[in-house]
Amino acid sequence: MSTTTTPDCKVHPGNPVESFLRTDRMPHIWCPGCGIGTTVNCFTRALIDSKQDLNKLAIVSGIGCTGRVAGYVNLDSFHTTHGRAIPFATGLKLASPETTVVVYSGDGDLFAIGGNHLIHAARRNMDIKVICVNNLTYAMTGGQTAPTTPEDVITATAPYGTYDPAFNLPYLVEAAGAVYVARWTTFHVKQLARSMQEMFAKKGFGFIEVVSPCPTLYQRRNKMGDALDTMKFYKEVSKTKHGAPTSEVGLTKSGEIVVGKFVDRERPDFTTHMHEHLQHSLGDKYIPAEGPVCG
Amino acid sequence: MARGAVSIVVERCKACGFCVEFCPTKVLALSDAFNSKGYHPPHAVTPDKCSGCDLCGMYCPDFAIHGYRLDKAAKAAETEASDAR
Numbered sequence: 099m100s101t102t103t104t105p106d107c108k109v110h111p112g113n114p115v116e117s118f119l120r121t122d123r124m125p126h127i128w129c130p131g132c133g134i135g136t137t138v139n140c141f142t143r144a145l146i147d148s149k150q151d152l153n154k155l156a157i158v159s160g161i162g163c164t165g166r167v168a169g170y171v172n173l174d175s176f177h178t179t180h181g182r183a184i185p186f187a188t189g190l191k192l193a194s195p196e197t198t199v200v201v202y203s204g205d206g207d208l209f210a211i212g213g214n215h216l217i218h219a220a221r222r223n224m225d226i227k228v229i230c231v232n233n234l235t236y237a238m239t240g241g242q243t244a245p246t247t248p249e250d251v252i253t254a255t256a257p258y259g260t261y262d263p264a265f266n267l268p269y270l271v272e273a274a275g276a277v278y279v280a281r282w283t284t285f286h287v288k289q290l291a292r293s294m295q296e297m298f299a300k301k302g303f304g305f306i307e308v309v310s311p312c313p314t315l316y317q318r319r320n321k322m323g324d325a326l327d328t329m330k331f332y333k334e335v336s337k338t339k340h341g342a343p344t345s346e347v348g349l350t351k352s353g354e355i356v357v358g359k360f361v362d363r364e365r366p367d368f369t370t371h372m373h374e375h376l377q378h379s380l381g382d383k384y385i386p387a388e389g390p391v392c393g
Numbered sequence: 394m395a396r397g398a399v400s401i402v403v404e405r406c407k408a409c410g411f412c413v414e415f416c417p418t419k420v421l422a423l424s425d426a427f428n429s430k431g432y433h434p435p436h437a438v439t440p441d442k443c444s445g446c447d448l449c450g451m452y453c454p455d456f457a458i459h460g461y462r463l464d465k466a467a468k469a470a471e472t473e474a475s476d477a478r
Contacts, residue, residue, distance in 0.1 A: 135454025
């Protein structure tokens with residue numbers, strides 16, 4: 099594969115993302131201008147900057163365009179059944195508490211078929227980190243209406259425009275009990291990488307929504323231009339409001355996109371809570387398991 | 394004098410134009426040449442302006458481009474050479 103470098107430098111450092119990729123699977127299947135690759139860049143930069151031990155890190159993905167991330171990153175990864183990324187991640191975290199478990203999936207996987215799992219993981223405050231790439235549609239299956247599709251948007255299943263109210267993801271996740279909730283778009287690469295670092299450092303259920311273009315299905319059908327136009331649109335309409343009340347950050351078709359860190363709070367996570375409770379009720383009879391319980 | 398440089402894997406590029414649009418010093422432009430998939434990969438039109446900030450690398454959804462600082466690259470090369478000795 100040809101590489102052009104300018105100016106000619108005898109030794110140049112490789113792309114930092116390269117060591118995190120299964121390069122034999124490149125080029126990937128994502129469409130030109132799809133935002134998922136950009137989020138992977140931010141994710142790898144966050145891993146490098148936070149000095150994560152890569153032997154103690156696992157990526158869990160469900161099904162969908164974003165679900166392919168687990169197949170493309172050269173880390174311990176699970177590509178699980180549709181919507182069940184969070185149950186797999188929960189099991190992984192309980193069996194191996196030392197592992198940092200990251201769920202990397204799309205809006206359809208996490209909030210449509212997997213919505214119930216997500217709210218319960220947030221309620222229990224499982225120590226897993228969820229990165230949700232939200233392209234506002236079911237992209238892999240052809241652009242049908244998803245629970246995240248805003249009103250008045252033309253999709254494959256709504257040729258006259260959608261009329262259902264959409265989920266406001268940060269609001270839903272905060273109400274369910276997450277300790278860290280943020281939203282960025284694929285335009286905000288530096289902020290997104292920093293936010294991911296913050297989330298890795300925090301114990302408990304962390305959630306980052308990344309609003310991403312789907313130029314092939316969403317933008318094209320709605321005459322919103324190509325991916326570059328969408329990025330310019332994000333630049334124009336997004337407004338950073340840290341700590342904004344999540345009830346007011348719902349997405350609309352062409353309105354303002356509120357981005358920022360909305361929630362950063364402390365709550366005991368599931369394992370801590372369980373140990374405390376069992377110690378309290380069983381006293382000396384309770385012996386907590388040490389280290390990984392399997393493997 | 395350029396402080397940085399970009400490295401482009403031409404065959405991975407899908408010509409979305411993110412790097413061209415968001416380069417803070419406007420170093421890049423889409424070239425007239427094609428890669429084997431028929432896309433126009435970017436090339437550096439004003440390489441002297443490159444600061445090596447790697448914003449193109451952060452944006453590129455196809456992992457095809459990245460920027461680096463020349464002083465850091467030279468230092469790394471030196472360390473590598475001394476390690477080899």
